[in-house]
Structures are given as structure tokens and as C-alpha cells.
Amino acid sequence: MNAPLSTPPASATPATPALSRIGRFYITRELGRGTVGCVYLGHDPVLGRDLAIKTYNPRLTPVERNRYEHQFINEARASGLLSHPHIVTIYDASVENGETYIAMEYLRGRELNKLLDSGYRFPPDEVASVVWKLADALNHAHQRGVIHRDVKPANIFMVGDDQPKLVDFGIARSPNRVADKNANPDDPVTLLIGNRLLGTPNYMSPEQATGKPVDERTDIYSLGAVMYEMLVGRKPFHSESAEKLLQLIAYKAPPAPHELDARIPEALSGIVMKAMSKRPEKRYETAEKMALDLKRYLVRQRRARRGMKIPVEALSTGGRGMPAQRHGLLYWAGWASLAGAAAIAARLLLR
Structure with a gap:
């Protein structure tokens, strides 16, 4: 449901509201x-x-x-x-x-997909910090019976330097969901409004891509795909054909992030690949466990840097700052x- 709108220039006159x-x-x-x-x-x-x-x-x-x-x-x-x-x-x-x-x-801020599309590369520790917070947010949702089912950069809004907000629960499964009598809620082909596919194929889990039942681990896969793109600077799979893309998601494993960029720590690469396992039972059992692995990574990094006598304030992912265009939008x-x-x-x- 996201519209590809752009921020109007500063000189533009604000739109007159249809309502007062x-x-x-x-x-x-x-x-x-x-x-x-x-x-x-x-x-x-x-x-x-x-x-x-x-x-x-x-x-x-x-x-x-x-x-x-x-x-x-x-x-x-x-x-x-x-x-x-x-x-x-x-x-x-x-x-x-x-x-x-x-x-x-x-x-106030900017959508993650716009940051990625602009060419911004997140430092690995900043990726770990952002995704840790998102994993914790998903764990909160899952504990209350809510599965987002459309985790993607366009549904992650960056407020400030490293404060993500998960948005758009329009196709989420929840205990109080209004059911569509004509749709199988687990089938991505039938997740339709009119004739439009709901959910973004690039970040769909293999079970979504093949129309199988989904649970909380489908969000874990999608978050892993987002983390992959944040680390590598590109999506895990590419195809001009939606059908081919779904086939790749369902049956092909992408190269590990550290294999594409040696600067990416293998520890983070391992977290991504576990989250993106083709078989749900091979992924993190819960988003909480993914969050814990990310937190352990950040703690190890902090301790290592303290050993190198790096000031504590430099350990903050927000301390790296972001491009000016990330603020005030x-x-x-x-x-x-x-x-x-x-x-x-x-x-x-x-x-």
C-alpha cells in the first residue's frame, strides 16, 4: 500500500487539505x-x-x-x-x-528503502544495532499473536540515526484480523487487493513464495533479507520475472554476505544466513533468539573496542552519523x- 511519493522541494506550497x-x-x-x-x-x-x-x-x-x-x-x-x-x-x-x-x-526521518536506494551503506555495527531493535519489535508482536508478513525496507522507517520503526501492518495476521472469505491467508498469490499482489517478493520467505502455511519464522526470514541488503548493498535475489524471483527465493541460497564483501564480519554473515535458511526449522526459533545473537555481537564489539582504548561514545551506532538527507524529512x-x-x-x- 506504499505510494512512491517524493518529498516536495522546500519552495513548494503545502497541499491544501480536503478536510479541515x-x-x-x-x-x-x-x-x-x-x-x-x-x-x-x-x-x-x-x-x-x-x-x-x-x-x-x-x-x-x-x-x-x-x-x-x-x-x-x-x-x-x-x-x-x-x-x-x-x-x-x-x-x-x-x-x-x-x-x-x-x-x-x-x-520524522526517512524510509529505509530510500536510504538504500540512495546508495547509503550502513556500517556493519550499525546494521547489527538497527536489526537487533527490529528483531525485538517482531518478538513483541509475535508474543501477541501478530505476524507482520511484509517486513521490508519500505516498511521500516528510520527516525534519527539508528532508531527504526516498523510500520504498515496492513497484511499482518493477528488474533483480531478481519478475514477475507475468498483468500487463503498463507498464499502470497491470494494476498490480493483487487489484482495487486500484497507483500513484496524480494523479501518473501520460501514458504510464502510456495504458498505454504507461515508462522513467526516467515518474519525472521524477511528481516534476514533486509539485513542482507543493508550489509551488502543489494538484495539477496534478482530477477526481472516475479515468477523466477519466487523460484530463487524458494530453492536457491544466496552467497553469504562476507563472501561478497570481506569487510563484513563473519559473525554477522552467519546471523543473516541462519535467519534466511530455506527450511523454517533451521532458522532462529524466535525473533528473540535472533535479537540475542545480535546483542551478543554488539557486546563483543564494544568490549574489543574498549580494549583498544576507543572512547565509549564512539561505540554508539548513532555516533557515526548519517547523511544529512536522513534528517528532517x-x-x-x-x-x-x-x-x-x-x-x-x-x-x-x-x-
């Missing part, structure tokens, strides 16, 4: 618009804070809104079960005067293609 108010929230301006929905910068007059408001694209017809309602409802329901510093926070979800909306944390592109929900279904979210 949704619920108790005042709309300041439009942040982004996609095929399905709009994201507005809103203000909560009660709590005195800014937030992001996701709602329909005004141009959608009622039929089109209905087509996307399941994904919209499921995003709010799945996210609403979670409370973690590295998962975007949902504040509210409801219907006011016929407008269905989700009110959520307003983030508003998080709206990834949220600008949102789905709509029927009024009664949205109200159920608040129960």
Missing part, C-alpha cells in the same frame, strides 16, 4: 496522497500534539473504498495490539461524519496509499 477536521483532530495540511488514501498532518487540541491522520483518498468511489476496507481495518487492529518503541504507535481509529481514519504517531510517503473501512467495522477497533 477529522474527529477531534484539526487538519493542518496534506502530507501525501496515493491511489487509495491520503495522509494529513493533524493536531490533537486535547493533548496538544501533532500526529498523522490516515484516511481515504477523496477521489475513491464507494466501490473502491470497499475493496480496500479489510486491509485498513487489519492494519489498525494489528497495530492496536502492540506497544513497542520500534513499532509505530496507533492513537485512535474511528469514523466521524462518514470519514474513516486512523490517527497515529507522526514520524516527513514520514508520509509510506502511509499515503491507505485503505478505507466501513463505519461499523472501524468502530469495532475501539472495543
